[in-house]
Amino acid sequence: MSGGHLHTGVAGDPHSPIHRLDPRAKLLGLTGITLVAVSTSRPAVHGACALALAAVAVAARIPPRTLASRARIVIPALLFVALLIPLHGVTAFATVAPKALLGTSSAVLLSATTGFPDILHALERLHAPRLLVLIAAFMYRYLFTIVDETTRMRAALTARGYAPRHALQAQALGRVATALFLRTYDRAERVHLAMLARGWREQMPRLHALAFRRADALFLAALAAPLLAVRIAA
Amino acid sequence: MIRARGLRYTYPNGITGLDGVDLDVAHDERVAVLGPNGAGKTTLMLHLNGLLRGTGSLEVAGLRPEDKALRARVGLIFQDPDDQLFMPTVREDVAFGPLNLGLPDVEQRVATALETVRMSEHADRAPHQLSLGQRRRVAIAGVLAMDPSVLVLDEPSANLDPRTRRELIETLDAIDRTLVVVTHDLPLAAALCERSVLLSAGRVVADGPTREILDDEPLLAAHDLELPAGFDLSRLAWPRCPRAASASAP
Numbered sequence: 440m441s442g443g444h445l446h447t448g449v450a451g452d453p454h455s456p457i458h459r460l461d462p463r464a465k466l467l468g469l470t471g472i473t474l475v476a477v478s479t480s481r482p483a484v485h486g487a488c489a490l491a492l493a494a495v496a497v498a499a500r501i502p503p504r505t506l507a508s509r510a511r512i513v514i515p516a517l518l519f520v521a522l523l524i525p526l527h528g529v530t531a532f533a534t535v536a537p538k539a540l541l542g543t544s545s546a547v548l549l550s551a552t553t554g555f556p557d558i559l560h561a562l563e564r565l566h567a568p569r570l571l572v573l574i575a576a577f578m579y580r581y582l583f584t585i586v587d588e589t590t591r592m593r594a595a596l597t598a599r600g601y602a603p604r605h606a607l608q609a610q611a612l613g614r615v616a617t618a619l620f621l622r623t624y625d626r627a628e629r630v631h632l633a634m635l636a637r638g639w640r641e642q643m644p645r646l647h648a649l650a651f652r653r654a655d656a657l658f659l660a661a662l663a664a665p666l667l668a669v670r671i672a673a
Numbered sequence: 674m675i676r677a678r679g680l681r682y683t684y685p686n687g688i689t690g691l692d693g694v695d696l697d698v699a700h701d702e703r704v705a706v707l708g709p710n711g712a713g714k715t716t717l718m719l720h721l722n723g724l725l726r727g728t729g730s731l732e733v734a735g736l737r738p739e740d741k742a743l744r745a746r747v748g749l750i751f752q753d754p755d756d757q758l759f760m761p762t763v764r765e766d767v768a769f770g771p772l773n774l775g776l777p778d779v780e781q782r783v784a785t786a787l788e789t790v791r792m793s794e795h796a797d798r799a800p801h802q803l804s805l806g807q808r809r810r811v812a813i814a815g816v817l818a819m820d821p822s823v824l825v826l827d828e829p830s831a832n833l834d835p836r837t838r839r840e841l842i843e844t845l846d847a848i849d850r851t852l853v854v855v856t857h858d859l860p861l862a863a864a865l866c867e868r869s870v871l872l873s874a875g876r877v878v879a880d881g882p883t884r885e886i887l888d889d890e891p892l893l894a895a896h897d898l899e900l901p902a903g904f905d906l907s908r909l910a911w912p913r914c915p916r917a918a919s920a921s922a923p
Contacts, residue, residue, distance in 0.1 A: 556761030576761065583801040584755050629756040636722050636749040637770035637819065644772030646765055646779065 450551040451501035456654065458499060462553045462561035464655035468662045469495070469545040475666050476541040481673040485537040487666055492544050495662075499552045506547055513543040555579050564649055573643065581626070589619060674700045674823060674851045675721065675733050681875075682716055682727030690716030691727055692875030698823075703852040705862030705883060708872035709897035714855040715752075717872065718825050721853065722747045734822045745774050748816030752828040754808035758800035763792065763811050766800065770819040779818075786818040787811075790844050806837030810844060817848070825853045830861045859887055859900050863909050871896060 452458065457465070476488040496506055520535050549558065559579075563572050592615050603609050675698035682690040691713045698704050708714050719725040723738040731738055734746040751757045760766035767783045776782065787793045790810040800808055809829065816824060829845065830838045842864050845852065856862055862869055862883055869886045871879035873896040879886055886892065887906055893899055900906070 554761075556765070559761070577759065580759055580761060580800070581755075626753075626756060629751065629753070630759050632719070632724055633749070633751050633757040634759065634769075635724055636744060636751075637815065638744045638773035640773055644769060646768040646772065646783075 448550045449554055450505045451496075451499045455499045455552075457495055457552050457658075459654075460552075460658055461649055461651045461655040462557040463565060463649060463651060464658050465549055465553050466558060466561045466565070468659050469549045471659075471662060472666065473542045473545045475670050476545075477538045479670065479673060480534045482537075483673045484666075484670050485541060487669040488541050489544075491662055491666060492541065492548060495548055495552075499548070501548070501551050505551065506544065509547040509551070510540070510543050513539050560645065560649060563643070576643070577630075581623075584626075585619070585623060588622065589615075592619065674698050674702070675731075675853070677720075677729065677731045679729035680717070680720060680727055680731055681729050682713075682720065682725055689713075689875050690725075691720070693729070694872070694875070694877055696870060696877060696880075698851060698853060700822075701849075701851055702868060703854070703866040705866035705869040706853060706855045706872055707857060707859065707862055707869050707886070707898060709857060712872045712896075713875040714857075714872055715827055716875075718749060718827050718853070718855050721823070721825050722749045724749075745770075745819055746822045748819055748821035748824045750809075750812050750816055750824065750826040750829065752831055754805070754812040755800070757812040757815065758808055761799060762796070763787070763798055763800060763803070764796040766811065767796075767815045767818050770815060774819060776819070782818045782820070783814075786814040789817055789848065790814045804837075806833055806841065809833070809841060813844065813848075821850065823851045823853060824848065825855065827855045828858070829854065830856065830858045857898060859893075859898065860904060860909075863887055863906070871898075 449458070472488050472491055476485055478484075496503070517536055517539060520532055520539075524532050553561075556576075556579075559572055559576050562575075563569065596611060596615065601611055603611070675696060677694055677696040680691050680694040680696075684690055694713070694717060696717075706714050706717060716725060720727060720731060720738065721733055723740070723743045726738050733743060736743045736746060758766050760769055764783055764787075767786055768779050771779045771782050783796075784793065787796055790813050792807060792810050792814060795803060795807065795811070800811065803811065813824075813826075826845070829841060833841060838861070842861065845854075845865055852865070854862060854866055866883050868881065869879075869883040870877055871886060871892070878896065879889075879892055884906060887900060890899075
């Protein structure tokens with residue numbers, strides 16, 4: 440077993456009211472916050488969105504440090520936009536930065552309160568393109584396997600003294616990428632055989648159906664009503 | 674249970690996988706299919722479930738390869754469990770087969786299958802969070818949940834450490850099904866199967882009690898097989914059971 444891949448991304452209290460919501464409600468609610476945030480540059484709307492996200496985080500009992508450390512991913516993109524300040528002015532940065540932060544925080548909150556398989560299930564039920572959902576599901580399942588394979592291949596290169604000093608010596612990495620692609624392709628064929636062997640019928644079977652309850656509707660209403668009111672008023 | 678006559682298969686690149694295989698396996702029998710790399714063992718395994726279709730005749734559990742119901746009757750367990758465990762969680766993976774086949778009481782089937790392989794407490798984990806031995810046991814559960822008549826395992830002991838290998842043998846030994854074990858791990862064959870079939874270059878070159886085949890050093894050597902150094906056949910606890918009686922008379 441390869442270590443380091445043990446947590447699936449869910450943080451906070453797994454029994455919190457937010458964690459227990461139908462994944463469709465969380466997906467729609469948090470995507471909705473992002474859409475409201477990117478639809479305008481009004482600080483009042485962005486403030487309302489930030490408050491809504493903070494309320495969700497508190498209800499889900501997610502430590503602020505966890506949120507901050509995961510949302511850090513947006514910093515390089517923001518720095519890039521900051522570099523363009525001399526060309527486009529501070530206003531452009533001030534417009535983009537809050538939207539990027541709010542969008543990223545929404546995504547981080549969704550992944551902290553909902554396991555990836557549940558997000559995929561929600562997407563499927565919300566009629567997202569089936570092929571895309573399948574690709575995402577297989578990517579999630581096999582990402583760690585491919586990362587492990589890459590790590591082993593890099594170790595094999597290093598073990599034989601591979602230490603590139605200039606660009607021309609990097610061609611070995613190209614060969615590693617080719618080998619990795621061929622191995623992945625072979626694996627895809629074997630996985631397909633294994634699926635057929637267990638009666639695959641072009642449809643991902645689900646053990647449990649999702650249940651949209653009153654709490655889910657209330658969650659969506661509690662998010663939508665104030666945000667839309669602020670958005671329309673602003 | 675399995676009856677093959679003159680089974681032949683050539684891959685699209687011209688390589689011969691099977692070159693006229695005749696094989697009989699009786700109900701409840703445990704048979705090891707031995708052979709060196711490239712002997713056609715995996716090709717034969719894929720035929721048993723109808724995934725590959727060659728020429729000649731094949732009947733498994735009274736069904737022909739083109740019969741869709743064959744998938745439910747023959748459970749294939751692939752060499753690399755990562756190929757077989759493709760669902761996000763162990764529970765969903767074990768449920769994959771029964772749900773596809775529209776079987777009743779899927780949750781109960783999943784619980785029973787996981788209990789059989791002693792993996793119940795890992796039901797909600799993702800496959801990549803498990804060790805290789807655990808993944809292999811879950812792969813077995815995924816097939817057991819379909820309640821197949823025949824269980825076909827491809828190199829089940831590959832890459833396992835000695836302890837995990839012993840635990841796997843104990844798990845397999847407790848499963849009450851017709852078992853076909855495709856392997857070149859000869860001690861594993863000795864521990865599990867009372868009968869062995871030696872496949873070489875796509876043909877059956879020997880068929881008989883495992884002990885006799887493993888005792889025939891020249892036969893093994895002629896087909897690139899050998900027992901591990903120091904392995905003593907006489908000290909082995911041979912598979913005992915009423916199965917042994919049916920083993921010699923397929």
